[in-house]
Amino acid sequence: MRRPNPGILTMLPVLVFLLAGFVIPILVVALYSLMPPRTFDLAGSPTFTNYATAFADGYWRPLMWSALGAAATTLICLVLAWPTARALDRFAGRWATLVTLLIALPIFISESVRLFGLALFMMPGGGILAGSIDALFGVSIGTILYTRLAALLGLVYIHFPFVLFPLLLGVSLVPKDQVAAARDLGASGWQVFREIEAPLAAPGAAVGALLCFVLSLGANAEMNILGGQAVTVITNAIEQRFNYAQDWPLGAALTVLTVLLTAAVVFPVLRRIDVDSLARR
Amino acid sequence: MGTILSTQAVSKRFGDVIALDDVSLEIREGEFFTIVGPSGSGKSTLLRILAGLETPAAGRVHLRNADITDVPANRRPTCMVFQNLALFSHRSVGENIEFSQKMKGVPPHERREHALDMMRIVRLPESYYGRRVTHCSGGEQQRVALARALASDPEILFFDEPLSSIDYRLRKILEVEMKDLHRRTGKTFVYITHSLEEAMVMSDRIAIMKSGRIVQSGTPTDIYYRPTNRFVAEFMGEVNVFELAGGQIAELGIAVPAGAAGCLAVRPEFLRKLGDGERADVRFPATVANDYMLGSRTHYHLDTGKRILVAEVAAGKAAEITVGAKAEWGFDLSDAALLDE
Numbered sequence: 001m002r003r004p005n006p007g008i009l010t011m012l013p014v015l016v017f018l019l020a021g022f023v024i025p026i027l028v029v030a031l032y033s034l035m036p037p038r039t040f041d042l043a044g045s046p047t048f049t050n051y052a053t054a055f056a057d058g059y060w061r062p063l064m065w066s067a068l069g070a071a072a073t074t075l076i077c078l079v080l081a082w083p084t085a086r087a088l089d090r091f092a093g094r095w096a097t098l099v100t101l102l103i104a105l106p107i108f109i110s111e112s113v114r115l116f117g118l119a120l121f122m123m124p125g126g127g128i129l130a131g132s133i134d135a136l137f138g139v140s141i142g143t144i145l146y147t148r149l150a151a152l153l154g155l156v157y158i159h160f161p162f163v164l165f166p167l168l169l170g171v172s173l174v175p176k177d178q179v180a181a182a183r184d185l186g187a188s189g190w191q192v193f194r195e196i197e198a199p200l201a202a203p204g205a206a207v208g209a210l211l212c213f214v215l216s217l218g219a220n221a222e223m224n225i226l227g228g229q230a231v232t233v234i235t236n237a238i239e240q241r242f243n244y245a246q247d248w249p250l251g252a253a254l255t256v257l258t259v260l261l262t263a264a265v266v267f268p269v270l271r272r273i274d275v276d277s278l279a280r281r
Numbered sequence: 282m283g284t285i286l287s288t289q290a291v292s293k294r295f296g297d298v299i300a301l302d303d304v305s306l307e308i309r310e311g312e313f314f315t316i317v318g319p320s321g322s323g324k325s326t327l328l329r330i331l332a333g334l335e336t337p338a339a340g341r342v343h344l345r346n347a348d349i350t351d352v353p354a355n356r357r358p359t360c361m362v363f364q365n366l367a368l369f370s371h372r373s374v375g376e377n378i379e380f381s382q383k384m385k386g387v388p389p390h391e392r393r394e395h396a397l398d399m400m401r402i403v404r405l406p407e408s409y410y411g412r413r414v415t416h417c418s419g420g421e422q423q424r425v426a427l428a429r430a431l432a433s434d435p436e437i438l439f440f441d442e443p444l445s446s447i448d449y450r451l452r453k454i455l456e457v458e459m460k461d462l463h464r465r466t467g468k469t470f471v472y473i474t475h476s477l478e479e480a481m482v483m484s485d486r487i488a489i490m491k492s493g494r495i496v497q498s499g500t501p502t503d504i505y506y507r508p509t510n511r512f513v514a515e516f517m518g519e520v521n522v523f524e525l526a527g528g529q530i531a532e533l534g535i536a537v538p539a540g541a542a543g544c545l546a547v548r549p550e551f552l553r554k555l556g557d558g559e560r561a562d563v564r565f566p567a568t569v570a571n572d573y574m575l576g577s578r579t580h581y582h583l584d585t586g587k588r589i590l591v592a593e594v595a596a597g598k599a600a601e602i603t604v605g606a607k608a609e610w611g612f613d614l615s616d617a618a619l620l621d622e
Contacts, residue, residue: 177363177364177365177367178367178368178369178370180363180367181361181369183354184332184355184361185429185433186433188355195384199371
C-alpha cells in the first residue's frame with residue numbers, strides 16, 4: 001500500500017482553507033462582476049457593462065483617493081520609520097526594547113477604539129487637545145477633524161508599525177563595517193544612505209511599504225471616523241454598492257478593479273526584492 | 282624620511298577598561314609600520330584612532346604638522362582595509378573599487394579606467410570588473426579591498442588584521458604580495474596583527490603593544506635580537522630566558538658582567554654544542570631530550586637537570602647531535618639580550 005506524500009498531507013488544511021476562503025470567493029466575485037446589473041445570481045450572460053458603468057459613473061474618483069491615500073501613507077510612514085529604525089538598531093538594548101514595545105502595544109487594541117480615541121483628541125471645543133489648550137492658555141484653536149488631513153493622520157498612525165518592523169529587520173541587515181568603510185572612502189551621510197544603507201535595507205523597506213500600501217488601500221475606518229464626509233474611498237463605494245444600492249455586480253466590478261490595482265503594485269515589487277534575505281534572519 | 286603620522290600621549294578608556302595608556306609613536310613617510318600585540322592589547326583602538334574612526338580621550342594625533350585629532354575618517358587622506366574587508370556586498374568588483382571616485386563625482390569612463398589601473402596593480406584580471414564581490418574567492422576579495430583602498434589615492438593605508446581569517450598557504454602568498462605592493466606604491470602602510478610572523482615578514486618597523494602601552498618599537502631585527510623586556514622576547518618566537526641575581530645566572534651559578542638584576546634572553550640559534558676546547562662565555566652540561574625537525578633547521582630540547590632549554594641547529598649541522606647524548610653546550614654574552622624585567 002502506498003502512503004500519501006507527507007508534504008501534501010500537512011499542507012492540506014491550509015490548501016482547503018485558502019481554496020474555500022480565498023480562491024473561491026475571489027472567483028465568485030470575478031464572475032459576479034460580469035453579470036448584468038442588479039442581478040443576484042450567476043446565471044446571466046457575461047457582460048462588461050459593470051466595468052463601463054464604473055468608469056462612466058466616476059467611480060475612478062474613490063479608487064484614486066484610495067490609491068493616493070495609500071501612497072501618501074506609505075511614503076510618510078517610510079520617512080518616519082527610517083530614522084526610528086536606524087536609532088532602534090544602533091542603540092539596541094533595554095531602551096530600544098522599551099520603545100519597540102511602546103510602538104507595538106497599540107496593535108493589540110482594536111483599531112476603531114484607537115481611531116475614536118484620536119477623534120476625541122482632535123474634537124473641536126471640548127476635545128482633549130482643544131479643550132486642554134483652552135483651559136491652560138485660554139486660546140481657542142480649530143480642528144482638522146473630518147478633513148482629508150485627519151484621515152491621512154489616522155492612516156499613518158494605524159499603519160506605522162507595519163512599516164517600522166519590517167524596516168527594522170532590513171536596517172539590521174546593513175553591516176556596520178560597510179557603512180564605516182563607505183565613510184572612510186569619503187562618502188557623506190547622504191551618500192552612505194543612497195549607496196549602502198538604502199539598497200541593503202531595501203528588502204525590509206519594500207515588505208513594510210507593501211504591507212502599508214495594501215492595508216491602507218483597503219482601509220475605510222480612518223475615513224469614516226476621522227474623515228467624516230470629506231472623502232469617499234473605494235471601500236466605502238464597494239460597501240455602498242453591495243449594501244444600500246443592492247447592485248452586487250457593480251460592487252463586484254469595483255472589487256476586481258481594486259484587486260487588479262493592488263496586484264499591479266505588489267507583484268512588480270515582490271519580483272525585484274530578495275524576500276529570502278529577510279526570511280533567513 | 283620625515284614623520285608622516287604621530288601620536289602624542291594618546292589615551293582611551295572604555296568604561297573601567299584602559300584601552301590605551303599614554304601612547305606616543307612616530308610613523309615615517311613611506312614605511313611599512315606594524316603594530317603587534319595579543320588581543321586586548323589596544324592595537325585595534327590605536328589603529329581606529331590613527332584612522333579617525335575613534336577619538337582619543339587625551340593626547341593628540343598629528344599628520345605631518347597638522348593636528349588631525351578631531352578630523353573624521355572621511356576628511357583624512359587615509360584609507361582603511363577592514364578585518365573582514367567590508368566589501369560592498371551588493372556591488373560588483375568594479376563598483377567597489379570605483380566607490381571613492383564616484384563619491385567625488387568623477388565621470389564613469391574615467392572611474393572605470395582608474396579602477397582597471399588599480400586592478401592591474403593588485404594583479405586582478407580585467408574580466409573581474411563586472412563580477413559580484415560575493416562570487417570572488419577569499420584571496421580575490423582581499424585584492425579587491427586593496428584596490429578599493431588604493432583607488433582613493435590615500436597617503437596612508439591602514440590594515441586591521443586583514444589576513445587573520447585566511448588559511449595558512451594563502452596568507453603566506455598574500456603577505457609577500459602585500460610587501461611587494463608596498464614597495465611598488467611607495468605609500469605608508471600601517472598594519473596591525475597579532476601574528477609575529479606576519480609582522481616580521483612584512484614590516485620596516487614594528488611596535489609591540491601590551492595592556493594599552495607600547496613596550497618596544499624598532500626594526501624586526503632589533504626586536505628579535507635585542508628585546509628589552511621579557512614580554513617582547515617571549516612574544517617574538519622561542520627564547521631561553523635566564524633570571525639574573527647578584528650578578529650571576531642564578532640557575533647555572535655563572536657570573537655575568539652584563540647586569541646585577543633582570544633577565545638574559547638567548548635565542549635558540551645562539552645555543553651551540555661545544556667541541557673539545559671550544560670556548561664560550563657561558564657553558565653548561567646538558568642532555569638532548571628530544572628533537573623537532575622544522576625543515577631547514579632542527580629544534581632540540583636540552584635538559585640541564587633543572588629545566589629545559591631550546592637550541593636551534595641548521596639542517597647541515599644536525600647530524601652530530603643525537604637524542605640522549607650528554608654534552609657541553611654554551612653561548613656568548615654578545616648574543617644575549619639583557620631584559621629589564
